[in-house]
Amino acid sequence: MTYATLRQALAFAARGWPVLPCQPGQKSPATRHGVCDATTDPGQITAWFGRRPDWNLAIATGAPGPDVLDVDEHGEAGNGYAALGQLRTAGLLDGATAYVRTPSGGLHAYFTGTDQRNGHLPAHHLDFRSRGGYVLTPPSQVDGNPYELVKTLHGRGALDWDAVTRHLHLQREPPSRHRQPGRYDLSGLARWVASQAEGNRNAGLFWAANRAIEADPAADLSPLAAAARQAGLGEREITRTLDSARKGGRTRTPAPDHQAEAGEV
Numbered sequence: 001m002t003y004a005t006l007r008q009a010l011a012f013a014a015r016g017w018p019v020l021p022c023q024p025g026q027k028s029p030a031t032r033h034g035v036c037d038a039t040t041d042p043g044q045i046t047a048w049f050g051r052r053p054d055w056n057l058a059i060a061t062g063a064p065g066p067d068v069l070d071v072d073e074h075g076e077a078g079n080g081y082a083a084l085g086q087l088r089t090a091g092l093l094d095g096a097t098a099y100v101r102t103p104s105g106g107l108h109a110y111f112t113g114t115d116q117r118n119g120h121l122p123a124h125h126l127d128f129r130s131r132g133g134y135v136l137t138p139p140s141q142v143d144g145n146p147y148e149l150v151k152t153l154h155g156r157g158a159l160d161w162d163a164v165t166r167h168l169h170l171q172r173e174p175p176s177r178h179r180q181p182g183r184y185d186l187s188g189l190a191r192w193v194a195s196q197a198e199g200n201r202n203a204g205l206f207w208a209a210n211r212a213i214e215a216d217p218a219a220d221l222s223p224l225a226a227a228a229r230q231a232g233l234g235e236r237e238i239t240r241t242l243d244s245a246r247k248g249g250r251t252r253t254p255a256p257d258h259q260a261e262a263g264e265v
Helices: 004-014 042-051 081-089 161-170 187-194 201-215 222-231 235-248
Strands: 019-022 056-060 067-071 098-101 107-111 119-121 126-129 134-136 148-152
Touching: 004 019, 004 042, 004 056, 019 042, 067 081, 081 107, 081 161, 119 161, 126 161, 187 201, 187 222, 201 222, 201 235, 222 235
Parallel strands: none
Antiparallel strands: 019 056, 056 134, 067 107, 067 126, 098 107, 098 148, 119 126
């Protein structure tokens, strides 16, 4: 066993973020009082993770720790990436400091901590962790799948959860129909996916999804899913392929035959 978790826990504590241990491979706290036991004390942290380097590491959210937007990935039941794309287009995510991929293929977006209340938008597959909450963080694992830091950003702002809620509640149409392009445009990749013939559709979708995720871990892949349907790929296979791209993060996947010529991502 290594002491990578201990080193990371001490690094978080040094920047003022309280941490706590969770059970190996699980999200449940390993201490009697859960998040209330979170601390920045190096002695206590060393006692925890020096004795049990296999424990998962969690950060207590809300000031002085970070606030975290949790983008869920529920497979065929849906995910929060479309809502995330709407929030990004509206400029509500400009303060993000980092993106962390979760074991399910979801995403954690980190922001400056506040004393806001925790929130839940089940229709949009989003959760908000602030005062009194906690999140697992790298190098933690669940069911053998790791949390992975995929991007650090220059933002140093907070996420206004009330503004997020208002914005998403005002949306009247599915975001995939009226989505404004953000920092990149998936239309070229989507057209290419739609043109794929039987035998190359699955590989083409997987390659295009990884291209999009490489450009932005928070990418809304719904245009690629729609294009795959147009090409004749089944719903179950589309979901499985996009889930695999989200979970694996294989951004260096070789292109299939006749790689896309258009598609600024």
